[in-house]
Amino acid sequence: MDNTTEGTWESLPVKLNEGILQTLEEVKFTHMTPVQAACIPLFMRNKDVAAEAVTGSGKTLAFVIPIIELLLKREEKLKKMQVGALVVTPTRELALQISEVMKQFLQKFPQFTQILLIGGTNPIEDVEKFKEHGAHIVIATPGRLEDMFRRKADGLDLASSVKGLDVLVLDEADRLLDMGFEARY
Numbered sequence: 001m002d003n004t005t006e007g008t009w010e011s012l013p014v015k016l017n018e019g020i021l022q023t024l025e026e027v028k029f030t031h032m033t034p035v036q037a038a039c040i041p042l043f044m045r046n047k048d049v050a051a052e053a054v055t056g057s058g059k060t061l062a063f064v065i066p067i068i069e070l071l072l073k074r075e076e077k078l079k080k081m082q083v084g085a086l087v088v089t090p091t092r093e094l095a096l097q098i099s100e101v102m103k104q105f106l107q108k109f110p111q112f113t114q115i116l117l118i119g120g121t122n123p124i125e126d127v128e129k130f131k132e133h134g135a136h137i138v139i140a141t142p143g144r145l146e147d148m149f150r151r152k153a154d155g156l157d158l159a160s161s162v163k164g165l166d167v168l169v170l171d172e173a174d175r176l177l178d179m180g181f182e183a184r185y
């Protein structure tokens with residue numbers, strides 16, 4: 001990609017974890033894109049970040065890397081059913097893409113689990129998967145996420161799981177807002 005103009009990862013004012021630097025080396029991403037250089041230090045200082053960037057500018061890694069960094073920095077280890085980071089994105093395709101990138105970076109951090117909650121599959125399977133493996137990182141589309149919040153009778157108390165959330169990412173927030181907040185049945 002040709003917009004990696006913002007210096008190497010080592011030039012960040014905050015040092016990235018060795019496991020993340022190794023993965024970046026493996027995928028041969030030597031330099032940051034502007035959105036990554038701008039967002040990562042802010043995220044890692046626990047700032048609220050709003051970024052507007054064109055498609056293909058590398059937004060995904062601009063939040064995937066800080067999510068892992070912030071979860072590593074937690075004082076208390078996440079419990080199995082405790083969600084530390086929630087990423088909401090408007091389409092299944094985007095959710096899948098994000099989850100693939102997250103999976104690649106989590107290879108060095110097997111202590112963290114992630115779950116993909118998107119429509120098109122049986123919700124009960126998601127409930128069972130969540131209960132069995134837990135999920136420290138949730139990547140979801142709004143409809144399925146809302147469904148999962150209503151599964152207490154099936155034994156999943158997602159509202160309790162997200163109580164100690166460290167990171168909330170609203171990917172393509174403008175599109176999410178266009179979708180509206182009201183429940184659809």
Ligand SMILES: Nc1ncnc2c1ncn2[C@@H]1O[C@H](COP(=O)(O)OP(=O)(O)OP(=O)(O)O)[C@@H](O)[C@H]1O
Binds near residue numbers: 031
């Ligand atoms: N620092 C980097 N160096 C080289 N390539 C990168 C870097 N960061 C991301 N990429 C690659 O650039 C492409 C676009 O990144 P990404 O999908 O994150 O863009 P995006 O801004 O989230 O786009 P979208 O609007 O589609 O969500 C991906 O193929 C990704 O692997």
